[in-house]
Amino acid sequence: MKRRDFIKTGCLACAAMAAGSSLASLQSCSPMPVYKATVDQHQIIVPKTAFLEGETMKVVRSSATLYDILLVAKPNEEPRALLMSCTHFSNALVPNTNGLNCNLHGSQFDLQGAVINGPASKALKKFTVSTNEQNYLINLKNN
Amino acid sequence: MKGRLVLAVFLLSNILCYSVKAQILTREDSLNAGLDPNHRNVILAGYGEAKVSVDQNLKTANANLTRSVLFVGYRFTPKITFFSEMELEDARVSATGGGISMEQCVLKFDLNHSNYLLAGLMIPRIGLLNENHLPITFNGNDRHFVEQMIIPATWREMGVGYYGSSSSLPGLNWSVALLNGLNASRIGFGQGIRDARFGGRDATASNVALTAALLYYRGGFRLQASGYYGGSAGFTQREADSLRLNSGLFGTPVALTEANMQFRHNGFVLKALATYVYISQAQKLNAAFASNAPQVMYGYYAELGYNLLQGTRHKDKQCNIFTRYERLDMLAAVPENGIDNDILNQQYLITGITYLPIRNVAIKFDWTHKVTGEPNPAMIFNPSPNAPPYLRVNNFYQMGMAYSF
Structure with a gap:
């Protein structure tokens, strides 16, 4: 196989793979911004307004944990928080x-x-998540 | 005397202090450590693999403890971590084989939550298996042949790397690394660039290499492309001149490009990789070292696997059936002063079963069908009249086990 042919074939294959993956998940293409949360008595507080319309996940950063937490809040599902x-x-x-x-x-x-x-x-590792009218409350204790 | 006493007390107090602060953690504790930004922890882990291989042509069998690796990590502070892997190959070291080496020995400096630096003996992000080489994560008893012979995994060199991920485009990761270069005198027939690696031992750093990778996760896809460009002639000017090689940072360069993908869905796993190596001054290498160095090498493979236990109640077990086709040519193009030899034009078909009774342990069975080109008779010096004919086709039946903890 000639070098030029190999590069051409390789590029086409990569482009096809990338196009395939894009088509497969176009609907899920959105940024995942980080929310810097406050901590109060072993609870990380994330206002529900931190989720923009259509957003179902948020990376939560706080001084209480070494790693970020992924807060997943999908409609009709219990919210959950995963240590990243x-x-x-x-x-x-x-x-x-x-x-x-x-x-x-x-x-x-x-x-x-x-x-x-x-x-x-x-x-x-999962954290229990409770809610009130305004906030998601990630409980760092009692897991 | 008084000074020595003070020094001894100081050292003892330090040791005691560390022994109190450093704790060997279980995996569960390690998880909890994530909650405490000030917690120090040591991680001890390891992996290994062994196999029995039956050679159909020779009608012999071979049993080998392929590798046993000890991993030690230590978190100095929340932002500075140490990682190391020490590997013993083939169970023991003797004049006839085996080896003990560091696979990596790096300090990781977290710049923030999504960017970090690595410094030391590091494994650059090239190919699928180089970074992720734990034997429970790939099918078959042998690492992918393309990633042994064309991409010389596990490829580690001294260097500094910058790694990051994007928060605005979830799943996008990148890395850039500056490494020591290769050893031109060890690039040659049948070895490609494998023996030209320094692996952290007395490497020449007057020739360097740059490598960069983009890695993207999306849906069930994992897509990666990477490149490597580095000098191989870390000689003095005088030596390089006498060998008629180009020295300097990127003198007598080796270029490697690679792209790979994985796709996982409902128990199916598809993997594919293609790589291409170009040594533009192979002719000069041959003139200097008579090594019959390749100008071009390439390889690719594709694998399809399926977990038979997908969707059953055995969520912690896997029984993966797989088939992989690999094609490589370590002498795809030779310079004018080189000798072509089709024996390095090879194809492999590997099929088998990988059973994981738990996620940390794998029992592997595979059948490897190997086909090579015809050897060039011009390279068989002083042939024996009693030599058996070269067999282009061979089959290997292998059984092995692998673990990681």
């Missing part, structure tokens, strides 16, 4: 619209915190 720390080597996880990935050894988790792909073997 890989259960393999405690590496910080990178969120996407379908789950969380660890770039250190490739572990993948779904939005329930369950392992999709190892080497991690344990689910992500």
Whole structure:
């Protein structure tokens, strides 16, 4: 195979893969901004107004945890909060619209915190989330 | 004397202090450590793999503890972490084989929640297996041949890397690294650039390499593209001149490009990778070292797997059936002063089962069908009249186990 042919074929394959993935998940293309939350008595407070219309996930950052927390609040589902720390080597996880990935050894988790792909073997740490009229309250105790 | 006493007390107090603060944590504790920004922790972990391989042509079998790796990590502060992997290959080290080496030994400096620096002996993000090489994460007893022979995983060099991820485009990650370069005198026939790696040992840093990667997760997809460009002649000007090689930071360069993808959906896993290596001054390497260095190498593979236990009640178990096709040529183009040899034009078909009774342990069975091109008779010096004929086709039946904790 000639060099030019190889590069051409490779580029076409990559473009096809990228196009395929884009088509497969066009609806899920949106940024995932970070919300810097306040902490009060072992609770991280996230105002419901922090979620823009249509947003179902928020990366929550606070002084109380070493790692960010992914707050998932989908309609008709109980809100849940996942510690974004890989259960393999405690590496910080990178969120996407379908789950969380660890770039250190490739572990993948779904939005329930369950392992999709190892080497991690344990689910992500979850925090209980309660709500009031204005806020989501991530409880750092009693988990 | 008094000074020594003070020094001894100081050292002892430090040791005691550390022994109190440093704790060896279980995985559960490690999780909890994430809650405490001031918590120090040590992580001990490891992985390994062993296999029995039956060679159909030779009608022999071989058993080997392929590798056993000990991982040690330590979090100095919330923003500074140490990672190391020490690997023992083939169970013991002797004059005939085996090896002990550091696979990585790096300090990680977190700049913020989505950007960090790595410094030390690091594994750049090139290919699928280089970063993610734990044996429970890939099918088959052997690492993918393309990622052994064309991309020389596990490829680690001394350097500094910048890693980041985007919050505005979820799933997008990038990395850029500056590494020491390769060793031109070890680039050659049948080895490609594998033996030209320094692996952290007395590397020449007067020649350097740049590598960069983009990694994107979207839906069930994992897409990655990376490139490497580095000099291989870390000689003095005088040595380089006498060898008629170009020295300097990027002198006598090696370029590698690679793209790969994974797609997971409902128990199906599709993996594919393609890579291309170009050594523009291979002719000069051959003139200097008579190494029959390739000018071009390439390889690609595709694998389809399915977890038979998908959707059953056995959520913590997996039974993956898979088939992978690999094609590589380590001498796809030779310079004018090189000798072509089709024996390095190889194809592999691997199919088998990987059973994980728990996520940390894998039992592997595979059948590997290998086809090579014809050897160039011009490269067989002083052939023995009793030599058996070269067999282009061979089959290997392998059984093995792997673990990671």
